[in-house]
Amino acid sequence: MMKVLLLTLIATVVMARHTNLKPRAAEACDSTKCSLPDCKCASTKAPADIETNEIPQFVFFTFDDAIQVANYDIYTSLFYNKTNPDGCPISATFFMAHEYTDYSKVHDLYINSQEIAVHSITHEALTDYWRDISKEGLTDEFGGEKTLIAHFANIPEDAIKGMRIPFLQLSGDNSFEVGQEIGLTYDCSWPTQTFRNPGLWPYTLDYKSNQDCPIGPCPSEAIPGMWVVPMIDWTDQSNIVCSMVDACVNIPDNADELLGWFIDNFNVSYSGNRAPFGFYVHAAYFNVDPIRLEAYSRFIDYLQGLDDVYLVSPSTAIEWIKNPAPIGSGSWTSCVEVEDLGCPGPNACQLQKGDETRYMTVCSECPDVYPWLGNPLGEQQ
Secondary structure, three states, X not given: OHHHHHHHHHHHHHHHHHHHHOOOEOOOOOOOOOOOOOOOOOOOOOOOOOOHHHOOEEEEEEEEOOOOHHHHHHHHHHHOOOEOOOOOEOOOEEEEOXXXXXXXXXXXXXXXXXXXXXXXXXXXXXXXXXXXXXXXHHHHHHHHHHHHHHHHOOOOHHHOOEEOOHHHOOOOOHHHHHHHHOOOOEEOOOEEOOXXXXXXXXXXXXXXXXXXXXXXXXXXXXXXXXXEOOEEOEEOOOOOEEOOHHHOOOOOOOHHHHXXXXXXXXXXXHOOOOOOEEEEEEHHHHHOOHHHHHHHHHXXXXXXXXXXXXXXXXXXXXXXXXXXXXXXXXXXXXXXOOOOOOOOOOEEEEEEEOOEEEEEEEOOOOOOOOOEOOEOOOOOO
């Protein structure tokens, strides 16, 4: 009898644990229950009752894909030795793909106040792969890349806070749950066409999102504390929306007009509700036409002439959102503490990926084999 009771008790505990671990369907957001710094409803309303002209206009400059010698030189010319109105360094965010990346350059970008984020190990070209991928697959892709970057670029693993899924192809709840499980703060893969003017502020997934879902499936479960940084669409000169700027088709073909188009899109946020403005492109953006680099550089100069505009990473903006204060008040600054662990070597490594040769420059000893899914440190197995 005692044995039966014991088995019944164990079964009850297991069932209770299973029930507690079961994801909860997201409910409509209740602002009386969802409050900062831990929770924020999806909304176009600024995170505090601050006069619009006292809200810092955050600008996110992001790049997807590999960091290499050629684009590294462009990045340093654009973002190094420049400061925000509070004297802190400006920052861009690099959603890194693994293949062909020079990890010594990743280290240098990080110690010069640029944000490093994850964009998957494989960057698989089939969108169905990302739509249907399991949590285990996402953990290998993004958790593995986080480990890989921290080791080979020799940067603190907890400094890697953001993710973006290739091709912005969401996988429902899976990617957001995995992002949280591997210690990330935010995802920036989810475009919005509906909430462009006024723009949608970053928010948490504690409750149901009202964001439109152009590349679903989108999340439906409550994922408390995981932040969404909405990718607010731009419009081209034919009023067609585009999430990544290099996907905009009808655009000017000279630097002056291109700069004007950049400013027009920026002003939707700046003259509106001051939701963060994102300039999202791939690493190859400047290779297509030299006028792009000229206009881009001039756009940065233009923004630096505005004393209420801050060029920061999404993770820095989230810290302000958690504890918002008017410009010039409170203890908030855009400065981010950077821990320089050094870059031993760096070492140039020649490795085989199947029948193909791959080169890696790393801030560590060379791996035994080419790092890949299931073996992010490239250990001999």
